[in-house]
Amino acid sequence: MARTPLVFDVQGTRFEVIPSAIGFDLDDDAMLREALRHGREGGLGGQFRWWLAHLGSRGSTSIPPAGTWDSAALEPYLAQWEETAIADPPFEGAITVQGLSVVPQNPRPGTGIDRVATAALVDAALFDLGRSTIVVPTALRSPVLGLAEIGTAVAQAERLIAGPVVLSRLNPDVQVRFPREVLAEALRSKVVGPADGPQIELSFALEPLLEHLAPRRSAIEFPPVDAQVVIRPDDVPAIIPGRYELLIDEESLAPAVQVAAASTTRTGVFPYAEGARPTLTTEDAEALGIKEMISVKHTDAGIDSCCTTFYTPGGDWKNQNRIHNIQLIADMVNGAIVMPGETFSLNEHVGPRTEAKGFKQAGAIIGPIIECCDDPANWGGGVSQFTTTLYNALFFAGLEDVDHTPHTLYISRYPEGREATLGWPSPDLKFRNNTDAAVYIKCEYTGDSITVKIFGDNGGIKVSSELSERRNFTEPKDYFDPDERITPGEQKVTDQGSPGWTVTVYRIIDFPDGSQTTESWMWRYHPWPKRISVHPCELPEDHDDYDPNLKCPAPVPDLRGMTLAQAIQALAAVNLVLVQGDPIEVTDPARAGLVLQQGPDAGTLLEAGKPVTVRLGVLAEGEDG
Template identity: 30%
Template sequence: MGSDADISTSGAAPTPSPSAPTSAPAERGPFSPVSRPADDEPAGRGGEPTPPAPSPLDEFEADEPRRRWPRVVLTIVGVAVVLGGAYVGASWALSDRVPRGTTVAGIEIGGQDAATATATLEDGLASLVAEPIPVVAGENSTTVAPADAGLAFDAEATVAALTGFDLQPLRLWHHIVGLGAAEPVTSVDAAALDAAVETVAAALVTEPVNGAIVFADGAAHATPAADGAAVDTAAAAAVLTGSWLTAARPLELPTEVLEADITQAETDRAMADVAEPLARAPIAVAVADQTVELPAAAVTALASFVPTASDLALQLDAPGLVAELVARTTNLFTPSADASFAFENGAPVIVPGVAGTTLDPATLAAAVAAAATADDRTARVELIPSDPAQSTAALEALGVKELVSEFSTPLTNEPLRTENLAVGASKITGTLVLPGATFSLTDALGPVTAAAGFNEAWVIVEGEHVKGIGGGLSQMSTTTFNAAYFAGFEDVEHTPHSEWFSRYPEGREATLYTGSIDMKFKNTSPYGALLQSWIEGGRLHVAIWGTKYWTVETSTSGRSGVVSPTTVYSESATCTSQSAGNPGFSVTVTRTLSLNGAVAETTSRTTRYKPQNAVVCGAKPAAP
């Protein structure tokens, strides 16, 4: 190769100079390039192509790099295997150890094996997991027992989460640099937790305060509204579950706002639009031909505000307003008269009721409220008819149309006693006993006093015959009892005499003593029962008018246990001598009630009478 020959960087062999001598090919050394004729190279002498100049790169083996890369890969793999083995070995060796520096709920367990760490946590948290958890919401507080809330600390699960074979780098990193605080694992009974949270929520609720308006001393005063708070039960359950062992105590439970139903805005509106105008000045009321002024203090004393559909609504005491108005007018109303019964020719007739005039209380209250906020502070109302409380139609519907029963008893020869019976007869006449109602003779007679027209006459008190106001009214009781008995009415209360008097039926008589002994019966028919009583032909009569309903049959047994009267001596200061009378005996009375031909009830009652002994006032004489 000539000294001035150039190696082409384009890859084509240089063309030899024509003046250069042709020499024999030199022997190739190890780095001699192999010449290859170019396609466009001119042919040499003899028609053969001129060989290219040799290249130093021709001596390198083309596949030498491919023989070196397996060694690199093997080296890398070997290092990785060694490091991986060291990593796995370290992870395995530390698998039963808690990472250094680890604490659970303030208890240090770093570096301990699983069993020791579990025991350390159980001992260290024993008191905390057993004591009630104090909880607060706003200014309210209470406690909840972990067991009641279904909360239990699981020490084994807590430690298991920190130990065990794990190839995650973070686990090994924690073993190297330390972990710090770890969360305890809690087992939860969801049903018990929900129930406990509901109980806690009920104890910690702060009720909202509705705005209110009251009147005092003629002025309106407002109570501000205030929102309340209720425990957010879902969030509270999460707080209890997640931090009952780690958070500072008491635990603050999350709450949600309970808005007042009557807000401050509504309170302010009612105050400005209604309350203050109502109390500002008097209100005039024009009715019929009269106009009166109601002072503001009189109106506000009858006014109040009540919550209605989240608003404050003015409420006026309507009957009270009517009373205030009537007190300031003259003969404003015409009174009504109730329909009633009267007796004409011995039979009942209906006296029709008469309508009067009155005011509708609700209409008056609405007019006054409207006038309070109007430019013209005058309430204009009209009188309306007032129907009788007891109408003619109502009395007609009671079916008082025929005589149902009547009973009479003979009078004695005591004028004062007969006068008492006449007064009593006038008081019970016209008494209406409605269906299902109970009649009381004591109530019908009213007070048995001299002022009511009653006289002193003979009565029996503790076995002695003495004088007392209203003496003889037991005959009214007996006669009325028998009238009700034969009407088929229920015997509610009656007391027989201690002695039998021949003017009364055996076993069917009743005494009376105001304040202690009464006679009562119940109207068991679907019709009204109108009582009528009078004295005629030496007898006391009691009749009951209505519509016949029951069929009554009665029977009286013979006497039994007869005891003849004897003579007794009495040194009582109130003793009254008397001669011997009727004997003592027992008797039974039976009543059968039938309705539409079928027996509905059969009742029996036995009465025992003592003998009417002769009474001698004074000491018993000595035996001869």
């Protein structure tokens, strides 16, 4: 019965309604009780008489169906049928907006469905197994609403569009103005409620409001914002909350405009709905477990600063470039987060140090000396100071040292043995986060220093360091610097150099349970070479600047008084070429045929193959010698 549709005829138009749609529900328990009641009335005698009367009877007793339905659920159907199937239904009134003026639509009588009679027919049909078509009764019906109610609705509508509405937010900072014209276009009215108690309901349609927002929608909708871990000036980690994508809440927009329009200030809160999730939510950031600064050096005297190194401010362009590179790589690493179990590679994080990335040329250890600036390694010169500072931070944070390489030469501004260099693609600096919390790398710099701090939760360990005595000393070797100002055969010592040695660094980790572990790293520093300036022609063959085709310049011999043959032989001995100039007339036969002048002068250094011009003496005409 609940699935068999009810069929209605409204002035010739057919409609169907499934009984369950109006809340029809058979009462199985009531029908069962009614069935069991038959033959059990009137005491024992009455029940016996009922049994005798039905003895041998093959008939059955009819049990009427029992159940309930919701007459209020039928009302929307009746109201719709009045509009669609009745030519002249009663009109309860409405309002329209023309321009900025509210215009009333007054009520009028018409033919309407008789609700009471229809409900009785439906009640009978629901429990009728035959279910014939219900011919819906109609009658002339006057509207319930009058001119007073319409006037009230007009006054309400005029207040709703009396001025612009502003919806705003502080976070994000948004302010949206809806002009009167938009409000007037969006205002709607409809009659709601039961037939015997209707009301005019005012509302704003969504479409005109969205059309007004369309040109600036991209400015009032916001992408998701990741939560941020930041470090306060007092070195305490804090979290800046993240935010989901913010989209216009289309479901709430029109109601929000209406509430604001009905208020005395004509203002309200702009409604947002959450969209896409940020990559890092506030909850994600809190779950990182970044609790405190863990890069702390413990000494017998207490806690000491571990992770600052210094440089000389100003200076020449090379030093200024060096400082620029240190600060640039610090900016690149600042804020890096390493998750538990992850390995951080400085080279992978920063990439090659190139001009395109903003790095500049500065001094770098190339071979046995610091040079600038003809080698690719000079791009980013100075980044090893940052690498050393970062290494000390992870060292005292107790993080796992995966890979580090100290400088080949000892540099006094770095902790002996406890330092690291950086090259591309190697050497690299790598460490693994061996804690249960994420670690956060904070980089700070001033005009003369770079500082690295690591934050996280290392379980409360205390890290200290020890250094062995220097051992296995090695003496410096000679390194020759080319200098064209040096006379071949001469040498000038510019730096006596210093010895190299071997040293061992120890990391001692004390755990809260009283246990202790010790790790060690051994390193051999090369000696700083003895620097000797020589002429380029005297560089050893294993020197990078050695040129096998370069001959040493020779001092021009004093050719004066030599014969031509003797002068040629003397110049050939030093790889120089004789060129005869104009002769010089002489009266003394003894000077004839001898070199009287030369250029360049004797002692001048000339490269091999260069010419020396000589002028020979010749007897003047008329002299018979």
